[in-house]
Every structure is written in structure tokens, then in C-alpha cells.
Amino acid sequence: MHGPETRPTLIGRLADPACEQAWAEFVRLYHDVIYRVARARRLQHADAEDVTQEVFSIVARKVADFDPDSCGSFRGWLRKLARDTAIDRLRRPAVDVGSGDSAVRQKLSEIAADVATATLWDAEVKREQLRLACDRIRDQFSEGTWQSFWLTAIKQQSIAEVAQQLGRSEGSVRVARCRVMAKLKTEVRRDDRENSL
Missing domain, CATH: 1.10.1740.10 (RNA polymerase sigma factor, region 2, helix turn helix motif)
Incomplete structure (x- = not known):
């Protein structure tokens, strides 16, 4: 990396x-x-x-x-x-x-x-x-999708807790987190390919 x-x-x-x-x-x-x-x-x-x-x-x-x-x-x-x-x-x-x-x-x-x-x-x-990759992709997601990712993946809150906090189903929180994580992984891989040093 x-x-x-x-x-x-x-x-x-x-x-x-x-x-x-x-x-x-x-x-x-x-x-x-x-x-x-x-x-x-x-x-x-x-x-x-x-x-x-x-x-x-x-x-x-x-x-x-x-x-x-x-x-x-x-x-x-x-x-x-x-x-x-x-x-x-x-x-x-x-x-x-x-x-x-x-x-x-x-x-x-x-x-x-x-x-x-x-x-x-x-x-x-x-x-x-x-942090840099998150800054670059943040605007590509709705606030609810981003918060689902941020609160579960970064803040380490439980899916159930985040679902209740955001008024979403647990399934939609999982899907949102997965969507952002997939984009984030793609962004990090792109950085790795572009940086030859």
C-alpha cells in the first residue's frame, strides 16, 4: 500500500x-x-x-x-x-x-x-x-448511505444500533455499508496502481 x-x-x-x-x-x-x-x-x-x-x-x-x-x-x-x-x-x-x-x-x-x-x-x-479516499468518494453517496457506512465501519457501532438511529432497516444499513466499502476498496486499489513509487 x-x-x-x-x-x-x-x-x-x-x-x-x-x-x-x-x-x-x-x-x-x-x-x-x-x-x-x-x-x-x-x-x-x-x-x-x-x-x-x-x-x-x-x-x-x-x-x-x-x-x-x-x-x-x-x-x-x-x-x-x-x-x-x-x-x-x-x-x-x-x-x-x-x-x-x-x-x-x-x-x-x-x-x-x-x-x-x-x-x-x-x-x-x-x-x-x-481518509483521502473517503474525502474523494464522499459526495458520491446520499447522507443516509454514507452515515450507514461511517457509523458501522469507522465508528464501529452495531448494525442494529445504526438502523434504529437512522430509521432504516438493518438490511439497508448492511447494503449501504457494502456499497461504500466496495467503492472505497476500488479507490484504494486505484491509488496503489497509480503510485509506482
Whole structure:
């Protein structure tokens, strides 16, 4: 899953620092993802914002050198930048750490941080992809159909509860949810096909 749209044309335009439109789009796509990953790493709001801005600054300096053949996917490259920046922010000398082999403890901490950050990143990218896809398809459905989907699939309310709340039959709530889910899956698959990086 590629998450927010990182088209090769957008990545290419980021190499031009004067291209405000590209940077505005890039920030819109990735700010919340990077910020939520930093917050999930237990950084305070201000530190998470600093990490986010630092990642954008690194991207500005290094995006011209990004090569998918050597760096892999853009999303993976960006995830590594975000992870490394958050870990650097978290690394502080531990005052109350007991004795033992600190080199082993440090390596285990780094491995655990890498795995946790990669998992968080993937979850946040998927969340952002879902949000963007929902925004794109929302107007294609009536309010009742959308609410049937939203309340059952996103808010996790029971079909019976939603049917009563909306004054609809349980069957119509199920059908509405399925219609929106089918369109949403199609939209996400389309994003995956369009994003080659």
C-alpha cells in the first residue's frame, strides 16, 4: 500500500524549493502521518512538531538525490527519515539505567524502535490513505448511505444500533455499508496502481 499520493511528478517538483504548490501538497499529504508517528513514540506535541519540520527540512535537502533504484520506494525512504529523526530526538543518556552490557541493551532498543516505528508508519500511512479516499468518494453517496457506512465501519457501532438511529432497516444499513466499502476498496486499489513509487 503506497498511502498518500507520492507521484513521481510530485517528487520531482519537490527538488525545486521554489515550487510552493508541490511543497504545500507534500506537507498536506505527510504532515499528519509524520506527526502522529512522532506522538506515538511518546514525544510531546512541541517535539513531534519539531520532528515533523526536521523531516521536511531533510527532504528538502535530499529529495534531489532520491533514486528509487538505490533507495527503494519514496514512502520507505521517507519512513526511514522520520524514524531516524524521531529516534535521534528520543536518544538521551538514561540516568537510571542499571548495570549490564549497555551495547547489547542499546542494540535491542534500536531494533525494537525500528520495528515499532515501521509498524506505526505503515498504520498512519494506511489511515491517511483511507481518509483521502473517503474525502474523494464522499459526495458520491446520499447522507443516509454514507452515515450507514461511517457509523458501522469507522465508528464501529452495531448494525442494529445504526438502523434504529437512522430509521432504516438493518438490511439497508448492511447494503449501504457494502456499497461504500466496495467503492472505497476500488479507490484504494486505484491509488496503489497509480503510485509506482
